Amino acid sequence: MRTVPLTTDGPTVSAQGLGCMGMSEFYGPGDEADSLATLHHALDLGLNFLDTADMYGHGANEELVGKVVRERRDEVVLATKFGIVRDRETGARSHRGDPEYVRAACDASLSRLGIETIDLYYMHRRDASVPVEETVGAMAELVAQGKVRHLGLSEVSADELRAAHAVHPIAAVQTEWSLWSRDVEESVVGECARLGVGFVPYSPLGRGFLTGALPPVDELPADDFRRGKPRFSGENAVRNQDLLAIVRRVADAHGATPGQVALAWVHAQAERWGLPVVPIPGTKRRERLDENVGGADLVLSPEDIAELDTIADATAGARY
Incomplete structure (x- = not known):
């Protein structure tokens, strides 16, 4: 796996990372043994960029990922996040970005992961009650402390990125970006390019839809969060099936899978926008990981990209 510097003075990571969220929550039941095997397999393939967060599985995902990271620390660039607070009983969410919480959240993550230093620490969501400069100032103290x-x-506006970057250099912005989720192109991606900040697209496979292998939403596990998302339900789901015909047509021309084409399109945005773009597709299974790796090396023609670009205008339903 080729590597990419996220920024001039930031970490150098594999051109494609691994999103670990689904190993613990949101995409149906997980299996710890399978997840651990997938994490080791990713590192064996050269995918050194692992992504987790303190809210995934109420901390369980950090504990899971930490088991592998501690064994192979020198092979991993580890990213985790803070800022989304979930009630264990009700599932209700709130956001915190006050300095006291930033410090406490970091210490808690380090404890669950069992390591001394987090390679890339994200503000998962902005706390609207706290100036972003204040939150990032507290994060900068964590850097000074080692x-x-x-x-x-994660999920910030161009203005918020500028304000944060003025306090401390930002290495990466993480936001959903895929063939059918392109609102980030309105301003944030361009600002990242201007500031020299890397972009880390999550859900580059459209939460699994763009693989063409996702079953109807009513056949997903009861706890799969896609059941409640507009793009996967009702008339929207029917209309969005037409999008897959475009992806499959390009995939067939390359002897590839739809998922590999979707990932290749995201990788192609690096040249289009002039900045590092490192997608982090998530999976729990080694065979799916192997498939995804093929998307990092698939080269699409300008004609392929132009055809795939039409998907964004045809997508039915909002992200959330």
């Missing part, structure tokens, strides 16, 4: 190496932001 608890964190680089800082990142």
